[in-house]
Each structure stands twice: as C-alpha cells, then as structure tokens.
Amino acid sequence: MAHHEFTTPVTEAQVRALQVNDTVTLQGTLYGIRDATQIHLFDRGRTTRFDLRGHAVIHTAPNVKPVAKTPANPAGYAPLCIGTTTSDRMERFTHPLMQQCGVRLIIGKGGLREASLTAFGELGGAYLAIVGGTAALETTWVEAIEDVDLDDLNPESLWKFRVRGFGPLLVAMDSHGASLYSEVKRHAQARRAEALASLGVKA
Amino acid sequence: MKVDPAQVETVARELYIRALKLLPPDVKQGFDALARRESDPGAQRVLGTMIRNIQVAEQTDNLLCQDTGIPIYNVAIGRNVDIDGHALKQAIRSGCERATREHPFRSSVVHPVTRANEHSSCGRGVPVIALDFSDAEETLEIEMIPKGSGSENNSFLRMAIPAEGVDAIKRFVIDCVLEAGGKTCPPTIVGVGVGGTADLCVHLAKVAATRPLGSQCDDAEGAKLETELTRAVNLLGVGPQGLGGDATAFAVHVETAATHITMNPVAVNMQCHSARRARATFRPGGIEYGY
Ligand code: SF4
Numbered sequence: 001m002a003h004h005e006f007t008t009p010v011t012e013a014q015v016r017a018l019q020v021n022d023t024v025t026l027q028g029t030l031y032g033i034r035d036a037t038q039i040h041l042f043d044r045g046r047t048t049r050f051d052l053r054g055h056a057v058i059h060t061a062p063n064v065k066p067v068a069k070t071p072a073n074p075a076g077y078a079p080l081c082i083g084t085t086t087s088d089r090m091e092r093f094t095h096p097l098m099q100q101c102g103v104r105l106i107i108g109k110g111g112l113r114e115a116s117l118t119a120f121g122e123l124g125g126a127y128l129a130i131v132g133g134t135a136a137l138e139t140t141w142v143e144a145i146e147d148v149d150l151d152d153l154n155p156e157s158l159w160k161f162r163v164r165g166f167g168p169l170l171v172a173m174d175s176h177g178a179s180l181y182s183e184v185k186r187h188a189q190a191r192r193a194e195a196l197a198s199l200g201v202k203a
Numbered sequence: 204m205k206v207d208p209a210q211v212e213t214v215a216r217e218l219y220i221r222a223l224k225l226l227p228p229d230v231k232q233g234f235d236a237l238a239r240r241e242s243d244p245g246a247q248r249v250l251g252t253m254i255r256n257i258q259v260a261e262q263t264d265n266l267l268c269q270d271t272g273i274p275i276y277n278v279a280i281g282r283n284v285d286i287d288g289h290a291l292k293q294a295i296r297s298g299c300e301r302a303t304r305e306h307p308f309r310s311s312v313v314h315p316v317t318r319a320n321e322h323s324s325c326g327r328g329v330p331v332i333a334l335d336f337s338d339a340e341e342t343l344e345i346e347m348i349p350k351g352s353g354s355e356n357n358s359f360l361r362m363a364i365p366a367e368g369v370d371a372i373k374r375f376v377i378d379c380v381l382e383a384g385g386k387t388c389p390p391t392i393v394g395v396g397v398g399g400t401a402d403l404c405v406h407l408a409k410v411a412a413t414r415p416l417g418s419q420c421d422d423a424e425g426a427k428l429e430t431e432l433t434r435a436v437n438l439l440g441v442g443p444q445g446l447g448g449d450a451t452a453f454a455v456h457v458e459t460a461a462t463h464i465t466m467n468p469v470a471v472n473m474q475c476h477s478a479r480r481a482r483a484t485f486r487p488g489g490i491e492y493g494y
Pocket of ligand 1: 134269270354
C-alpha cells in the first residue's frame with residue numbers, strides 16, 4: 001500500500017509500478033473528458049490539438065463560469081465546481097484513449113470493466129478511484145482551467161486543468177490484472193444467498 | 204392566501220441553489236450513523252472524505268457535487284390557496300432557468316435525440332413538476348430535488364406476477380443493489396415502489412428514494428419491508444463507492460399502492476449519498492426555507 005506522488009506526464013514504468021490499494025497524488029496537468037468528448041473523438045473522427053501522451057484524464061463535466069481571459073484564467077473559464085462522473089458508461093473508450101492518445105491514467109468513480117483491465121495490462125495503465133460526489137473538496141485541488149478544446153460540446157469539452165495535490169486517489173485497477181471492483185463484486189455475489197436467507201427467500 | 208407567481212419564481216431559483224449546496228440534516232445524521240458502525244478501514248476513509256466534502260461545500264459556499272442533476276419540483280397546494288396553476292408552472296420553470304444562468308452552474312439537461320443543451324437546466328418536460336394537494340390550511344409547499352444521474356441511471360422495473368409473491372420483490376431489490384454496485388455513489392437511499400401500474404410503481408420508487416431519512420412508509424406492510432430490506436442490503440458488502448464495506452445503503456425506503464389482481468410490480472430507484480433536497484413553505488406570514 002505505497003503512496004506515489006506523480007507529476008504528469010508519467011512514464012509507462014511509473015504506471016506499471018502501481019498496485020491496487022496504493023494511493024496516488026497528482027501535480028501538474030490533468031485532462032477532463034466525458035461521454036460526448038469521447039463519442040466525438042472515437043466515433044465521429046474528430047481530433048484534439050492536445051497531446052495526451054503519458055497523461056491522466058478524469059471523467060468529468062465541470063461547472064465553470066465564463067470570464068475574461070487573464071493569466072489566472074487563461075482559457076476564459078473560472079472553475080466553480082469540478083467533480084467526477086460514473087466511469088462505467090465510458091468503458092468502451094478506455095482502449096482507444098490509451099492506444100490512440102497515449103493516456104496512462106484514468107480517474108473516475110464506480111470503476112471500469114474487464115476490457116479496460118485488459119487494456120491497462122497490455123498498454124500500461126491504471127484506474128484511480130476518486131470518491132464520487134465530493135466535488136466541493138475536489139475543486140480545492142484544481143488551480144486553474146489552463147485550456148479547453150472541442151468546446152462546442154460544453155460542458156463535455158476536453159478540459160485542461162492545472163492541479164495541485166490532486167488526491168490521494170486509490171489505485172483500484174492496475175496493470176497486473178487486479179481490480180478492487182471485481183473483487184468486491186465477487187464477495188457481494190457470494191453474500192447474496194445470505195442476504196436473501198435473512199429475508200426468508202430462497203436464492 | 205394569494206400567491207404571487209413572481210415570488211414562486213424567486214423561490215424556485217433559490218431552492219435549486221440551496222439544494223445543490225446544503226445537505227439536509229437527516230442525511231448528515233445518516234452519515235454519522237454509518238461512520239459509527241463501519242468496520243472496514245478503507246470504507247471509513249471513504250465515508251470520512253464524504254463527510255469532509257459536506258463541510259468544504261458549506262465553508263466555500265460551493266456545490267456538494269458537480270452533477271446538478273435533473274431538476275424536480277414537487278408542489279403541494281393546501282386549502283384556500285389562490286394561485287393560477289399555469290402561472291405557477293411557468294414561474295418554476297423560469298426560476299430553474301435563472302438559477303442555472305445566474306449562479307451560474309452546469310446545465311445537465313439535453314434533448315434526448317439531438318443531445319443539444321440549452322444551458323438552462325430546462326427542456327421538453329423538464330424541470331419535472333409534480334403537483335399535488337394537501338389538507339394544510341393556507342399553505343403551499345415546494346420541494347426541490349436535483350436528481351443525479353449516477354443514481355438515476357440505475358433504475359429498474361420488474362412486472363412480477365402474483366405467483367412469485369413478495370419474495371420476488373425482495374429478491375429484485377437485492378439484485379438491483381448488486382447490479383448497481385459502485386455506480387450509484389453508495390451509500391444510497393434505495394427507493395422501492397411496490398404495486399400500482401408500471402408508471403406509478405416507478406414514481407413510488409422515486410418518492411421513496413427522496414424521502415427524508417428516518418421517515419417511514421405509512422403502510423405497515425411497506426414499513427415492515429423497509430426494516431427487513433435495510434438490514435439485508437447492508438449484508439452485501441458493496442460498501443461506500445462500491446469499494447467494499449458495511450455501508451451500502453443509509454436505508455431502503457418503500458412506498459406502496461394497490462395493484463391489479465394479476466400484477467405484482469416492483470421498481471427500484473436510488474438516491475446517492477449526495478441526497479440533496481430543499482423545501483420552501485409559503486404561509487400567510489411569509490416564506491420559510493427548510494429541507
Ligand atoms: S451519483 Fe450522486 S453523488 Fe455521485 S456524482 Fe452523481 S449526483 Fe454526485
């Protein structure tokens with residue numbers, strides 16, 4: 001259960017060193033992506049001018065306020081409330097995100113499935129769990145919105161955040177085939193019969 | 204009591220913002236109760252982060268969660284309340300839109316086919332406005348619920364048959380909680396609708412999921428199910444955020460309605476740990492805000 005301080009971008013070796021139950025805190029750049037962002041990137045052939053190689057992405061669509069462009073708000077957006085959405089809906093984008101864009105770390109809530117776990121193993125990646133629904137706290141880890149691309153999809157634009165002390169995040173899926181979600185799911189399924197018995201119901 | 208639609212608009216605006224920022228006291232107490240009982244150290248940490256977030260939201264005057272949800276307004280019109288019903292609905296809609304644009308916060312509402320976002324939290328049929336009547340003298344109540352999608356995406360209906368009995372209801376609830384896993388941001392309030400028609404059954408599940416913690420179903424059979432099911436789902440070990448632990452649900456709430464001799468419907472709708480809710484009560488003496 002080691003703790004890792006990462007400044008992005010990270011190398012494959014750094015990510016492969018991660019094991020489930022480790023924790024990670026990020027400094028530097030973090031990209032925000034969501035359903036529509038990835039539908040447009042991977043289904044509709046759009047491209048981004050951002051270089052995501054070695055970077056971390058977070059499943060998000062932030063609350064922002066349009067403001068004048070200043071050094072403090074270089075993209076013309078002030079971050080108001082930045083949180084994390086359910087990752088499961090974006091399961092099928094993990095592989096292209098890693099293979100085509102070179103992303104190494106995915107931050108989300110609720111976990112991803114088997115195909116993502118395989119991609120993490122093959123291409124060298126990991127899933128970092130944040131506590132969903134704690135956006136007020138998460139927002140205090142975001143220094144600024146540095147840039148934004150595909151902004152016609154707002155709020156599901158491709159966001160470039162500058163973060164400081166973003167974490168601790170829990171390594172919940174690693175490149176060695178371990179997933180805390182599958183583990184919990186297995187245990188929960190095993191307890192189904194016990195729960196039903198407590199209700200006087202046959203499994 | 205005469206109610207001015209302009210006041211309703213202001214209140215509808217205010218309620219959306221309040222709901223997004225202030226967690227009701229019953230939910231805070233629910234967190235404390237879960238944290239006291241939690242035996243898993245990892246789950247303790249997750250609950251601790253959630254509790255800290257509630258404090259940070261209050262201290263920084265920020266939204267609890269980035270998901271501003273689908274706005275729902277539940278209106279209960281008491282006796283001798285004089286209000287133009289159509290104007291009331293219009294006022295709620297503009298209050299909802301003004302909250303979104305003026306605060307500002309994210310509009311999470313899009314057209315279902317084009318996915319176009321009007322950046323107003325409004326669209327066809329949204330905000331959801333549910334009108335009802337109460338027997339309270341000269342009282343108008345508006346409850347606002349921003350319903351997050353993580354929990355709403357895990358909604359289930361099963362048209363079970365009478366031969367399957369109440370066992371089908373219980374088994375369904377357990378299986379829905381297993382299926383939802385961490386996607387609903389547990390700990391949740393699991394809302395269960397029992398009986399009615401298909402649409403009424405789902406509606407009951409929503410009413411159950413958004414009821415204050417500590418409240419009980421006023422049908423004794425429903426209340427009995429609540430106690431049994433709350434205990435049972437918390438045996439599963441899904442835990443906060445689906446990462447394992449005791450605290451899978453704050454509670455299971457049940458609402459019932461009579462159904463057809465051939466039917467045995469059951470619906471599940473969940474409310475996430477950000478169980479947001481705000482309320483305003485109009486009386487001749489003024490408007491009072493609460494939860
Ligand atoms: S499920 Fe609830 S707490 Fe979790 S992100 Fe959605 S609205 Fe927020």
